[in-house]
Amino acid sequence: MLEMKFVRNNPQVVQAALAKRGSSVTLDEFLKLEEQRREKLFMVEQMKNRRNTVSEEIGKLKKAGQKAPDMVLEMRELSREIKEKDEEVKALEERLQVILLDIPNIPHESVPIGTSETDNPVMRIWGEPCGFGFQPKPHWDLGEALDIIDFERGGKVTGARFVFYKGLGARLERAVFNFMLDLHTTEHHYEEIFPPFIVNRDSMVGTGQLPKFAEDMFKIEGSDYYLIPTAEVPVTNLYRNEILDGEKLPILHCAYSACFRAEAGAAGRDTRGLIRLHQFNKVELVKFCRPEESYTELEKLTQNAERVLQLLGLPYRVILLCTGDMGFSSAKTYDIEVWLPSYQAYKEISSCSNFEDFQARRASIRFRNAKGKVELAHTLNGSGLAVGRTVAAILENYQEADGTVTIPEVLRPYMGGLDRIG
RNA sequence: GGAGAGUUGGCCGAGUAGGUUGAAGGCGCUCGCCUGCUAAGCGAGUAUACGGGCAUAACCUGUAUCGAGGGUUCGAAUCCCUCACUCUCCGCCA
Numbered sequence: 001m002l003e004m005k006f007v008r009n010n011p012q013v014v015q016a017a018l019a020k021r022g023s024s025v026t027l028d029e030f031l032k033l034e035e036q037r038r039e040k041l042f043m044v045e046q047m048k049n050r051r052n053t054v055s056e057e058i059g060k061l062k063k064a065g066q067k068a069p070d071m072v073l074e075m076r077e078l079s080r081e082i083k084e085k086d087e088e089v090k091a092l093e094e095r096l097q098v099i100l101l102d103i104p105n106i107p108h109e110s111v112p113i114g115t116s117e118t119d120n121p122v123m124r125i126w127g128e129p130c131g132f133g134f135q136p137k138p139h140w141d142l143g144e145a146l147d148i149i150d151f152e153r154g155g156k157v158t159g160a161r162f163v164f165y166k167g168l169g170a171r172l173e174r175a176v177f178n179f180m181l182d183l184h185t186t187e188h189h190y191e192e193i194f195p196p197f198i199v200n201r202d203s204m205v206g207t208g209q210l211p212k213f214a215e216d217m218f219k220i221e222g223s224d225y226y227l228i229p230t231a232e233v234p235v236t237n238l239y240r241n242e243i244l245d246g247e248k249l250p251i252l253h254c255a256y257s258a259c260f261r262a263e264a265g266a267a268g269r270d271t272r273g274l275i276r277l278h279q280f281n282k283v284e285l286v287k288f289c290r291p292e293e294s295y296t297e298l299e300k301l302t303q304n305a306e307r308v309l310q311l312l313g314l315p316y317r318v319i320l321l322c323t324g325d326m327g328f329s330s331a332k333t334y335d336i337e338v339w340l341p342s343y344q345a346y347k348e349i350s351s352c353s354n355f356e357d358f359q360a361r362r363a364s365i366r367f368r369n370a371k372g373k374v375e376l377a378h379t380l381n382g383s384g385l386a387v388g389r390t391v392a393a394i395l396e397n398y399q400e401a402d403g404t405v406t407i408p409e410v411l412r413p414y415m416g417g418l419d420r421i422g
Numbered sequence: 423g424g425a426g427a428g429u430u431g432g433c434c435g436a437g438u439a440g441g442u443u444g445a446a447g448g449c450g451c452u453c454g455c456c457u458g459c460u461a462a463g464c465g466a467g468u469a470u471a472c473g474g475g476c477a478u479a480a481c482c483u484g485u486a487u488c489g490a491g492g493g494u495u496c497g498a499a500u501c502c503c504u505c506a507c508u509c510u511c512c513g514c515c516a
Contacts, residue, residue: 009478041473045485052485055497059441068496075496093472243432243470366470368432372452374470 001100001362008034017106020113020323030099037092044085051078101211105358107323108295108332114322120335121322126306127315129339130397137403138342139395140273143169145403146422149274160271161263161278168421172394172407173281175414177256177387180283180308184384188304190254190285195234197258198225203237206363208329208355215264218278227260231284232381237363239288243374244367250289250297254384257282274388275347281387287380288365291357294378295332298354302334305350305384311410314393315339317346331356336385338393349389352382 007014011027018025054075061068112121143149148169154162165173184190201224204210209217209229218227228234235255244251259282270276285304289297302318309316321333330353337346357376360366365377398406404422407415 004472005478038473041485045473048485051496056442058496062441072496079496245432364471372468 001358002103002106003361004034004096004100007100007103014103014106018103020107021104021326022115022324023104025103030096033092033096033099037089037096040085040089040092044082044089047078047082047085051075051082098211101205101362104328105331105355107326108354108356111326111332112320112322113324115324116322117325119322120319120325123318123320123334125315125317126310127313127339129315129341132341132399132401134401136341136396136399138273139340139392140342142395142399142403142405143273146405148172148421151273159278161276163274163277168415168418169391171415172411172421173387173391175411176390176394177281177283178414179311179411180384180387181254181256183308183311184254184283184285184304188252188254188307190252190304193231193235193238193253193255195228195231195238195255195257197228197234197260199228199234199237200224201226203233203240203363206237206240207233207359208362209233212328216262218260218262228257229261230259230282230381230383231255231257232286235284235286236359236365236379236381239365239377240363242365244288244365244377246290246367246369249367249377250287250293253286255284255286257284273342274392277388280389283384283387285352285382285384288367288377289380290367290369291375291378294354294356294380297378298332298334298352298380301380301382302336302352305336305352305382308385308390309336309338309349312390312394312408314390314397316349327351327353329353329355329358331358334382336383338389339397340393341396347389347393349393350383350385353380355379355381 002014007027007030011031015027054071058068058071058075112119114120137145140149140151144151146169148165148167150164150166154164157164181192185192198220201210204217204226209226217229220226234257235253238253239251259280261278261280263276263278266276274280285301287297287301306316306318316336316338319335319337321327321330321335326333333351333353335348336350336352338349339345340347356378359379360376365379366374367377369375394408394411395405398408400406402422404420407419407421412419
């Protein structure tokens with residue numbers, strides 16, 4: 001969410017940012033209502049001031065044993081008017097809030113202007129897609145042949161886009177996220193969090209999933225609770241409505257969680273395999289920092305995520321999302337894409353974003369700076385990494401001609417020393 | 423799920439027969455004084471949001487906020503209702 005005052009005073013800046021993202025929303029209504037709000041607020045506050053003054057006087061008179069029926073009568077009428085005006089102001093504020101919550105973040109100046117993913121520049125490429133001396137299989141075929149992933153029964157027991165991992169498949173999934181957590185906590189100094197996988201509505205609004213993207217979420221019927229689409233939600237909301245000690249910044253957290261997504265708009269896309277499931281595992285990196293350091297922290301966070309792929313020996317590239325392809329809450333986003341032989345393409349495995357103060361304002365996450373003044377923190381997060389997609393990439397990139405899969409060396413301690421599946 | 427007790431500022435903790443209480447007192451913190459060092463002592467300051475004045479600064483000023491939302495009243499931290507959360511006991515369960 002942008003600041004009401006900022007939008008009021010810089011409508012052309014906001015309008016230009018919206019245009020860059022390809023949005024045609026106008027601010028006319030907002031500006032009109034905002035002016036009305038301030039007018040009415042000023043009026044009602046003056047009325048309240050009078051009520052406070054007179055009420056105090058009545059109190060004094062009463063204490064002195066006197067009565068003031070005419071004053072009481074006048075105040076009764078005034079209070080009635082205040083109530084009316086208060087409701088008008090409240091209605092305006094609610095409407096303004098709805099508009100504000102719907103305005104996406106302003107892209108950082110370093111973000112290239114573009115309309116779709118074809119406009120995303122490639123920042124760097126690591127490793128090389130390896131050639132196979134045989135016809136490589138997609139991971140869903142490997143998973144079934146090795147009897148380590150069961151897609152069919154996932155469909156039977158739950159439904160489309162749910163899977164069972166079994167045996168060494170389950171072990172591999174667990175090995176991958178344990179490896180990621182260990183790497184981030186020990187080498188990158190993130191503090192581990194194990195969050196709730198269910199959050200309330202306020203948390204979903206805080207990180208920007210609601211109110212705009214309700215159809216992407218699983219809501220728990222008969223309650224105000226939602227299944228988390230990413231650990232970003234509970235972990236960022238850890239400090240909602242808090243004022244942090246500036247000395248403690250930056251705060252670095254990493255968290256494993258299952259993630260639940262309705263994938264409402266994804267019909268027909270990535271229907272096979274582990275790439276797009278309603279439930280998947282992910283290790284998330286989250287940072288809270290001072291505004292002046294958030295962009296260097298974004299670079300570091302992205303590198304921390306890349307490190308996982310480097311250690312696993314999986315070829316990847318990093319792209320910078322253009323204005324038209326960026327998420328609603330983000331000011332700047334790098335996507336890390338891993339090479340998937342089955343797609344003959346790089347496929348997103350991590351998304352690292354700086355939200356600046358956009359989430360912090362929604363969630364009221366602030367800190368006290370060196371001068372003792374309260375400032376909004378900047379929040380960042382990135383996948384470090386999506387576990388299922390990592391497993392898919394390992395199976396495909398490490399497959400052998402005989403249908404077995406070599407286990408990357410760094411994972412072997414997590415696999416009981418095993419060096420091969422199959 | 424049943425019964426009871428709570429929820430006040432960075433923290434602890436007063437305050438409920440409604441009336442200068444944004445809120446005593448203490449701790450912590452900041453600045454100044456004092457002081458061989460440390461400790462102690464003295465003085466001052468120390469919430470946030472949104473308006474108005476104003477340069478979107480400093481500062482001045484208004485309004486709101488004592489878990490959240492409603493209600494009663496000229497006036498509510500204090501009375502009433504609903505909800506959330508915490509604690510204790512019982513039940514249930516991993």
